[in-house]
Amino acid sequence: MSATVAVKKVDATPKVGDLVFVRSRRWLVDDVLSQGRGKTLLVRLSCAEDDSQGQLLDVLWDYEIDRRIVQDEGWQQLAAQGFDEPRFFAAFLHTLRWNCVTATDPGLLQAPFRAGIKIDAYQMEPLRKALLLPRVNLFIADDTGLGKTIEAGLIARELLLRKRAKTIVIATPPSVLEQWKAELEERFGLVFEILDRNYLTRMRRERGFGVNPWRTHSRFLVSHNLLVDPIYADTLREWLGDFSPGSLLILDEAHHAAPSSGGKCGIESKLTRSVRDLAGRFEHRLFLSATP
Numbered sequence: 001m002s003a004t005v006a007v008k009k010v011d012a013t014p015k016v017g018d019l020v021f022v023r024s025r026r027w028l029v030d031d032v033l034s035q036g037r038g039k040t041l042l043v044r045l046s047c048a049e050d051d052s053q054g055q056l057l058d059v060l061w062d063y064e065i066d067r068r069i070v071q072d073e074g075w076q077q078l079a080a081q082g083f084d085e086p087r088f089f090a091a092f093l094h095t096l097r098w099n100c101v102t103a104t105d106p107g108l109l110q111a112p113f114r115a116g117i118k119i120d121a122y123q124m125e126p127l128r129k130a131l132l133l134p135r136v137n138l139f140i141a142d143d144t145g146l147g148k149t150i151e152a153g154l155i156a157r158e159l160l161l162r163k164r165a166k167t168i169v170i171a172t173p174p175s176v177l178e179q180w181k182a183e184l185e186e187r188f189g190l191v192f193e194i195l196d197r198n199y200l201t202r203m204r205r206e207r208g209f210g211v212n213p214w215r216t217h218s219r220f221l222v223s224h225n226l227l228v229d230p231i232y233a234d235t236l237r238e239w240l241g242d243f244s245p246g247s248l249l250i251l252d253e254a255h256h257a258a259p260s261s262g263g264k265c266g267i268e269s270k271l272t273r274s275v276r277d278l279a280g281r282f283e284h285r286l287f288l289s290a291t292p
Helices: 075-079 086-104 121-132 148-161 174-188 197-207 224-228 230-240 270-279
Strands: 019-022 025-033 042-047 056-060 068-072 137-140 167-172 219-223 244-251 282-288
Touching (some): 019 042, 121 137, 137 148, 148 174, 148 282, 174 219, 224 230, 224 270, 244 270
Parallel strands (some): 137 282, 167 244, 244 282
Antiparallel strands (some): 019 025, 042 056
């Protein structure tokens, strides 16, 4: 059943506790501060979206173009439907029970049963090893064509289902960004955003020039080239902090970031230095390469 949403007029004044729509997102009003007689209100907001819950934002209410107050989300209509049939409630209960069991037992897996692919036995081994580690830290060096993307997708999906991972960053060569995005969405139901110049421009247009693009979603694909660009790398460090619990880094073609030999003529690349600095900020790490 679809719930109707009633909206107050644009010129209405928000109150503490109201749910408002500003800059294409929903926010909860934390505080309303008066700027003096005849001046616009300063409204302090807390994000209500799943990917940025709790993020704070201060706005001058009268200057926000798409501002509106969400008055009613139709919960009374939903409650009027009464109780579910016993068989529907039983299915829901069994699903919860199954999820709770597999979230605590590393021997019971969920991701393989939720993937839209045929999985070979050897592709389960990295997943089994990952779940035995308190912090996933694996180097997968299968030959080309053996399914490193599938193995990484299984681990990422399982960590998400077990609530051990909340945010994921996948760094790949630019030529395979679209391929990774399509495979993760089609095979595992995981929607990733490709963080590039176009995405950065769109976020700045929608949410303001000072927005950190890494805070606008929870799963990103980014090219190796941008990890050495301060515009993207510095904001990634700001997002992660010194250490980000529940974060997962997947580095494809990890041999590109391999350290130098250590000889007198060995010079480390910018990508190597960037990955060395960033990798320690993630709780979980996966490195993929066909040429170890």
